[in-house]
Amino acid sequence: MKPRFKMPTPMKITGRTSTLTHAFITSIIPHIEPTEDQIIESLEILGMSLSDIRCAYCWDKPTEWDHLLPLVENKFPTGYISEIHNLVPACGKCNQSKGNKYWKKWILSDAPLSPKSKKVSGIEGIISRLDKYEEWGSVTRINLEELVGQELWNNHWNNREKLFELMAESQILADKIKQIISKNH
Numbered sequence: 260m261k262p263r264f265k266m267p268t269p270m271k272i273t274g275r276t277s278t279l280t281h282a283f284i285t286s287i288i289p290h291i292e293p294t295e296d297q298i299i300e301s302l303e304i305l306g307m308s309l310s311d312i313r314c315a316y317c318w319d320k321p322t323e324w325d326h327l328l329p330l331v332e333n334k335f336p337t338g339y340i341s342e343i344h345n346l347v348p349a350c351g352k353c354n355q356s357k358g359n360k361y362w363k364k365w366i367l368s369d370a371p372l373s374p375k376s377k378k379v380s381g382i383e384g385i386i387s388r389l390d391k392y393e394e395w396g397s398v399t400r401i402n403l404e405e406l407v408g409q410e411l412w413n414n415h416w417n418n419r420e421k422l423f424e425l426m427a428e429s430q431i432l433a434d435k436i437k438q439i440i441s442k443n444h
């Protein structure tokens with residue numbers, strides 16, 4: 260039975276660490292705008308056109324362009340960047356379900372809302388088009404750490420750790436304050 264009433268879930272201060280990690284990565288990597296010709300070429304490889312753009316994973320209506328190869332692995336940048344060779348149109352559900360997983364493994368996995376779980380038809384065609392896409396102009400991967408140098412690199416990631424520690428401390432204090440308020444109001 261569906262509940263008639265549902266309380267909103269209170270947000271935890273420590274609940275957004277992966278969003279923050281993402282911000283620490285996307286704030287330092289290049290974002291390269293594609294040319295019109297590149298967009299048309301990319302859609303051609305995926306078997307689409309400007310007048311008929313689909314989610315590259317499930318062929319549904321797309322809402323965004325998703326990084327084909329993940330930006331994040333084990334909480335650190337992979338070195339892949341935001342450029343057309345690493346971006347494909349995607350629906351929000353696929354983007355969320357895929358997360359930081361490698362696309363082919365995810366497509367064939369039993370993850371909730373993966374193309375296999377959704378029983379998307381023509382999965383083989385979808386995979387072979389994405390294989391071609393990955394080969395197209397070979398996706399740029401930068402050795403960020405080497406490029407930036409040890410000192411700046413370490414400072415950047417130490418800042419994230421300091422933020423995480425402050426978030427954890429803040430959550431403990433928030434719990435304490437909440438308890439006082441709940442007891443006394």
Ligand SMILES: [Zn+2]
Pocket residue numbers: 314315316317318319349350351352353354
């Ligand atoms: Zn999709």
